[in-house]
Amino acid sequence: MAAMDLFDPGGLPVRTACRKAAEIAPPVPESKPLSGERLMMAICMTPRSGSSHLGALLRENGFGQSREYFRVAGDAMKKFVAKNDIQDYDGYVRRVIQANTREGIFAVKLGWLQFVPIYYFGYFDAYFRSAKLIYLTRGDLLGQAISRYLGSETGYFHTPLNKAEAHTLQQDVPMDFDKITEHLDYLVNVQAAWEQFFSTEGLTPLRVRYEELSADPAAVLGKIADYVGRPLQGDTKLETEFKKVRNERNERLREAYVAESRRRREVSRSEVLAVLMSSANDATAAV
Amino acid sequence: MLGLDDVTVRDHCQKVASLLSPVGAPGAPFADVRLIVFCAVPGTASATLSGLLRTGAIANSRRHFRAAAMKDLIAARGLKTYDQYVRAVVETATRRGIFAVECDWLQFAPLYAFGAYDAYFRSARYIYVTRGDLLEEVLARNTPKAEAGERRADFDNIRREMLALVRAQNSWERFFGSEGIAPLRLRSEEIEAEPAEVVRRVAEYAGTRAPAELKLETPSVHQTAPAAEQRRTIYIKRALQRRRRFTEQLVGSGPI
Numbered sequence: 144m145a146a147m148d149l150f151d152p153g154g155l156p157v158r159t160a161c162r163k164a165a166e167i168a169p170p171v172p173e174s175k176p177l178s179g180e181r182l183m184m185a186i187c188m189t190p191r192s193g194s195s196h197l198g199a200l201l202r203e204n205g206f207g208q209s210r211e212y213f214r215v216a217g218d219a220m221k222k223f224v225a226k227n228d229i230q231d232y233d234g235y236v237r238r239v240i241q242a243n244t245r246e247g248i249f250a251v252k253l254g255w256l257q258f259v260p261i262y263y264f265g266y267f268d269a270y271f272r273s274a275k276l277i278y279l280t281r282g283d284l285l286g287q288a289i290s291r292y293l294g295s296e297t298g299y300f301h302t303p304l305n306k307a308e309a310h311t312l313q314q315d316v317p318m319d320f321d322k323i324t325e326h327l328d329y330l331v332n333v334q335a336a337w338e339q340f341f342s343t344e345g346l347t348p349l350r351v352r353y354e355e356l357s358a359d360p361a362a363v364l365g366k367i368a369d370y371v372g373r374p375l376q377g378d379t380k381l382e383t384e385f386k387k388v389r390n391e392r393n394e395r396l397r398e399a400y401v402a403e404s405r406r407r408r409e410v411s412r413s414e415v416l417a418v419l420m421s422s423a424n425d426a427t428a429a430v
Numbered sequence: 431m432l433g434l435d436d437v438t439v440r441d442h443c444q445k446v447a448s449l450l451s452p453v454g455a456p457g458a459p460f461a462d463v464r465l466i467v468f469c470a471v472p473g474t475a476s477a478t479l480s481g482l483l484r485t486g487a488i489a490n491s492r493r494h495f496r497a498a499a500m501k502d503l504i505a506a507r508g509l510k511t512y513d514q515y516v517r518a519v520v521e522t523a524t525r526r527g528i529f530a531v532e533c534d535w536l537q538f539a540p541l542y543a544f545g546a547y548d549a550y551f552r553s554a555r556y557i558y559v560t561r562g563d564l565l566e567e568v569l570a571r572n573t574p575k576a577e578a579g580e581r582r583a584d585f586d587n588i589r590r591e592m593l594a595l596v597r598a599q600n601s602w603e604r605f606f607g608s609e610g611i612a613p614l615r616l617r618s619e620e621i622e623a624e625p626a627e628v629v630r631r632v633a634e635y636a637g638t639r640a641p642a643e644l645k646l647e648t649p650s651v652h653q654t655a656p657a658a659e660q661r662r663t664i665y666i667k668r669a670l671q672r673r674r675r676f677t678e679q680l681v682g683s684g685p686i
Contacts, residue, residue, distance in 0.1 A: 147640070148676060149669060149672050149673050149676060153600070161680050165680075170680075230565075236658070262673075263673065263676060263677050263680055264677065264679060264680070282612055282613070283612040283614055284603055284606060284607045285606070285607045285608075285610050286612070288607060300507050327604065327607045327608075328604070330599050330602045331604060331607070332600075334603070335596045335599065335600055338596070338599075339564060339596065341562075341563070341564075342563050342564040342565035342566070342592070343520065343565065343665075343666065343669045344666070344669075345662070345666055346564075347562065347563070350562065350617075352615075353440070397610055398610075400612040401608070401609060404608040404609070405548070406607075408608075412543070412545065415454050415543055418451055418542075419443055419444055419447040419448065419452055419543075420451070420452065420453065
């Protein structure tokens with residue numbers, strides 16, 4: 144019988160994520176100790192929550208590199224494994240940590256599906272147990288789902304860096320209710336998975352919201368510096384290459400999505416009420 | 431679409447429908463009443479927050495959609511439809527132009543499914559209260575009961591309750607998402623640590639103002655009982671064993 148995922152996966156492809164990671168670098172039961180002392184930081188992120196902006200802020204201010212080293216999609220991990228003649232997942236984790244530690248800090252951004260191989264292969268216990276965890280979410284989940292939908296439809300997720308990419312911001316994208324709902328469900332499930340993980344491991348992450356980060360990045364940076372016990376040095380650098388890509392297109396999609404959601408709800412209501420009334424009548428008759 | 435695919439929610443809606451007819455033409459929206467909904471999850475400090483708002487003279491926040499509370503008003507007024515109930519409770523519980531209600535997802539579901547949300551609560555302010563630590567939420571809620579003799583197979587019981595809380599949170603999140611609502615998000619830990627600050631934030635969010643000299647009774651800070659601590663330790667230990675079993679299967683000879 145298949146052992147169960149510890150958390151309610153809510154349809155998240157946890158096994159697939161582990162399988163893909165294992166294909167690139169197979170897990171081994173033993174992990175070797177890491178040489179040298181370092182502060183370990185992990186941004187536990189949900190998609191489209193400002194993690195690129197936060198990562199850049201942390202880099203600019205001397206808090207490690209903060210990049211997505213455990214991303215299986217694309218071929219960065221595969222290339223790194225080949226280039227460094229890495230034999231297994233333990234070797235990958237160790238090499239990534241060693242190669243990307245700056246001034247005694249290793250910082251990584253982790254999506255849930257990037258994290259599950261680390262967790263289930265046993266490397267969370269070996270390397271990340273004492274890491275400082277920063278949990279990044281967004282208060283407006285519909286805004287987040289629309290942002291993810293637009294990114295996946297246009298293939299562009301960040302501020303355009305050159306003129307050739309600028310058109311993606313203006314590209315007309317139709318409102319697709321089912322697709323946006325899928326993104327919304329994905330975000331809800333990812334948040335639920337992180338929350339269950341924190342509780343089950345007895346961890347208290349620093350919680351940061353996209354909205355706080357947008358409104359006052361200096362305050363967020365100060366909060367993180369306090370949390371990890373490394374005071375900010377000198378002037379805080381707040382300019383990064385990342386800018387918001389949200390525009391009136393996001394608002395248009397939001398309005399259309401809510402309107403469609405209400406229309407569908409209205410259609411299903413009469414059906415639901417008929418069933419409820421009939422059950423209530425049956426119950427009364429039985430009494 | 432209405433959250434009724436969850437059997438517990440559907441059963442509750444049926445129970446409410448047996449008290450009051452869900453069908454009834456809605457009245458006009460409430461003029462000059464600000465509606466505030468405290469979206470609660472069991473085991474959080476939402477009741478503490480409601481108490482603070484009452485003692486701070488901000489709002490008469492109560493669980494107005496709890497079945498027991500409903501029965502009293504239904505009997506007193508001879509109400510027949512759910513819509514009549516909503517109108518009656520808003521009328522009787524509004525203080526200084528604010529109607530505040532604390533409800534968990536189960537209590538809110540009939541409001542959403544029967545049409546009262548669309549008729550009256552679309553423009554309400556939503557305040558969502560959760561606890562940072564889900565396990566603490568479960569233990570805070572059911573340890574006394576577990577101590578009273580139901581303390582068996584704790585891991586599975588706690589996990590089941592944790593998943594129920596996750597489902598409740600997910601229902602709220604899906605509701606906010608579907609309606610494009612960005613609620614004011616509060617954590618129980620904040621309410622317990624800085625009650626006056628939270629009350630001021632809530633008042634501001636609700637479009638009112640807390641009195642300059644806010645008199646609040648200090649809420650009792652949630653403390654973990656020794657029995658709950660013991661159960662937490664056991665749960666974490668069992669979870670680790672469960673994770674190892676899952677890992678063994680992932681890493682073992684068979685395909686992942």
